[in-house]
């Protein structure tokens with residue numbers, strides 16, 4: 545049997561939908577045969593190889609080297625710098641400073657910006673979300689109707705010594721009141737070399753097979769950034785993988801994959817640009833009474849202040865930010 549076929553048998557053992565398989569009994573032994581629909585996390589298409597589909601199925605992420613050109617990255621960087629210099633006003637944009645700077649007396653300069661969120665109204669940055677080579681991969685996970693739901697440019701600052709530049713281990717689905725999870729994917733592109741020194745992504749491969757866990761602020765002595773919730777308990781013995789990447793490399797990952805990033809021990813600001821996509825056919829859920837109730841409440845409070853209104857639902861905050869990037873806006 546080929547190696548791919550061997551690995552397919554491994555995948556079979558991971559899956560919780562045995563009905564997708566044909567069970568055959570030969571010489572008293574149960575053998576599960578692979579059928580195409582048995583891969584639940586991606587669609588069959590011309591882009592992904594079987595190996596790549598299996599790898600996403602097993603690990604919950606797929607790293608594609610050199611997907612975004614250096615010229616495009618340089619343009620995103622220039623757009624970011626224009627925002628830092630306050631040369632442009634972008635409706636809806638959230639500019640975040642690291643908590644260790646935000647809470648200090650000293651007046652920060654532009655470089656103190658640790659993250660931009662919701663740049664859907666900034667055409668140059670939003671171009672990232674419509675890059676055809678990214679959407680081709682995204683479609684493998686979402687299907688043809690694609691919404692860009694959440695946009696970020698992360699400018700991880702040099703750690704001030706309080707370790708606040710870390711991002712605790714979390715599952716992005718915690719923030720999203722829409723489902724199904726398997727039709728959501730994050731694309732995260734390194735804007736420069738990222739490694740353990742400057743705080744690359746750290747993932748727990750296979751953790752997307754689990755369910756959404758309870759999240760809360762970690763009890764970190766040096767403080768934690770607003771809304772940086774972490775998984776309350778994850779298995780400390782689960783193998784961790786540090787995703788070291790070059791400029792333009794892009795990782796696609798599942799919203800249940802447990803991931804975070806370490807502190808930035810260099811003097812540079814480690815940059816990445818990302819977008820969370822969902823199938824436009826996804827539907828909103830009510831998070832009341834679920835593990836997401838705490839973040840839903842926090843988001844509503846921030847949104848009420850930002851838009852100066854007192855009745856925003858968690859769902860509304862997503863519906864106004866979402867943008868169609870391919871196909872038809874059917875639902876979200």
Ligand SMILES: CC(C)CC(=O)SCCNC(=O)CCNC(=O)[C@H](O)C(C)(C)COP(=O)(O)OP(=O)(O)OC[C@H]1O[C@@H](n2cnc3c(N)ncnc32)[C@H](O)[C@@H]1OP(=O)(O)O
Nearest residue numbers: 638639640641642643646647716719768769770771772846
């Ligand atoms: C999948 C994905 C969604 C995962 C994630 O991205 S998780 C992280 C998401 N985080 C966020 O969305 C946070 C977004 N940030 C914001 O909404 C804002 O930057 C705020 C934290 C509310 C600050 O708003 P801003 O307009 O800058 O307001 P001010 O400078 O006047 O500060 C207001 C009060 O907030 C404090 N603050 C500012 N930045 C941070 C921070 N990084 N962490 C914790 N607290 C912070 C600030 O010290 C001030 O506090 P008080 O003086 O009122 O006590």
Ligand SMILES: Nc1ncnc2c1ncn2[C@@H]1O[C@H](COP(=O)(O)OP(=O)(O)OP(=O)(O)O)[C@@H](O)[C@H]1O
Nearest residue numbers: 710711712713740746762786803804805806807808
């Ligand atoms: N003591 C801790 N408690 C909880 N989470 C942690 C702790 N240390 C690191 N993490 C989280 O684990 C992930 C990766 O951490 P990692 O160990 O790679 O980084 P680091 O501790 O900052 O640096 P180093 O590479 O020196 O260990 C990040 O999400 C980080 O926030």
Ligand SMILES: O=C(O)CCC(=O)C(=O)O
Nearest residue numbers: 698711716803804805816
């Ligand atoms: O440090 C990073 O770039 C990852 C941040 C992240 O996982 C998130 O904002 O959801």
Ligand SMILES: [Fe+2]
Nearest residue numbers: 714715716803
């Ligand atoms: Fe994340």
Ligand SMILES: [Mg+2]
Nearest residue numbers: 710805806807
């Ligand atoms: Mg560590």
